[in-house]
Amino acid sequence: xxxxxxxxxxxxxxxxxxxxxxxxxxxxxxxxxxxxxxxxxxxxxxxxxxxxxxxxxxxxxxxxxxxxxxxxxxxxxxxxxxxxxxxxxxxxxxxxxxxxxxxxxxxxxxxxxxxxxxxxxxxxxxxxxxxxxxxxxxxxxxxxxxxxxxxxxxxxxxxxxxxxxxxxxxxxxxxxxxxxxxxxxxxxxxxxxxxxxxxxxxxxxxxxxxxxxxxxxxxxxxxxxxxxxxxxxxxxxxxxxxxxxxxxxxxxxxxxxxxxxxxxxxxxxxxxxxxxxxxxxxxxx
Numbered sequence: 001x002x003x004x005x006x007x008x009x010x011x012x013x014x015x016x017x018x019x020x021x022x023x024x025x026x027x028x029x030x031x032x033x034x035x036x037x038x039x040x041x042x043x044x045x046x047x048x049x050x051x052x053x054x055x056x057x058x059x060x061x062x063x064x065x066x067x068x069x070x071x072x073x074x075x076x077x078x079x080x081x082x083x084x085x086x087x088x089x090x091x092x093x094x095x096x097x098x099x100x101x102x103x104x105x106x107x108x109x110x111x112x113x114x115x116x117x118x119x120x121x122x123x124x125x126x127x128x129x130x131x132x133x134x135x136x137x138x139x140x141x142x143x144x145x146x147x148x149x150x151x152x153x154x155x156x157x158x159x160x161x162x163x164x165x166x167x168x169x170x171x172x173x174x175x176x177x178x179x180x181x182x183x184x185x186x187x188x189x190x191x192x193x194x195x196x197x198x199x200x201x202x203x204x205x206x207x208x209x210x211x212x213x214x215x216x217x218x219x220x221x222x223x224x225x226x227x228x229x230x231x232x233x234x235x236x237x238x239x240x241x242x243x244x245x246x247x248x249x250x251x252x253x254x255x256x257x258x259x260x261x262x263x264x265x266x267x268x269x270x271x272x273x274x275x276x277x278x279x280x281x282x283x284x285x
């Protein structure tokens with residue numbers, strides 16, 4: 001607290017004490033009390049602004065050159081945001097709400113020609129199982145755009161959705177609706193995050209994300225779809241076998257759509273996290 005602020009507070013404390021001791025009109029006493037309350041509110045508000053926004057616990061600051069700490073806090077970001085942070089307006093990322101995904105398959109495999117629409121798609125286990133392998137790109141000069149590179153690994157993710165498929169598998173027409181679970185195994189993702197510095201009226205610099213793009217690779221995937229061919233067991237099992245055997249071809253159509261949806265949601269979560277924290281307060285001195 002500055003000396004001027006201390007003087008103002010002292011003045012109104014004295015006022016309050018004198019009023020309580022003197023036999024004066026109740027209206028005068030209440031006026032002084034209200035003025036005192038107002039001053040306290042202003043003073044504590046200013047003190048709070050002086051301290052700035054804090055990282056949500058348990059995330060902590062690192063030195064800019066301490067990559068091991070940055071990687072650890074990157075993992076903590078996923079775990080902290082797992083259930084969302086309501087006070088920051090950040091939604092849960094486990095499950096991660098991907099909305100609607102439209103996948104046109106056929107360019108990578110002649111045996112698979114169909115349009116698959118996934119609605120109410122949700123990705124599970126991202127917050128709980130993700131490990132950060134690398135996080136680089138922070139710079140001292142916030143006047144330049146940041147170009148961050150984030151590498152993550154997740155042993156198994158699950159995508160749950162309602163599906164609507166229309167097309168063919170081999171020579172068999174397939175038109176169906178139902179529920180689907182897609183297990184994504186051993187996913188490695190590399191994200192490029194570009195953020196521009198923006199100076200605000202408070203004189204401090206904040207980051208605005210202008211691009212968030214991920215490429216990923218998965219070692220395997222597995223489809224489980226209900227209500228295929230009205231749950232005719234023989235047709236259902238044979239179709240799922242073809243889909244799972246052709247995973248590598250399907251992944252080239254499916255992975256980009258999942259990546260785009262994840263990028264959209266994670267960009268929003270990270271931006272809300274950065275909105276109230278000046279860049280020069282990201283790191284320990």
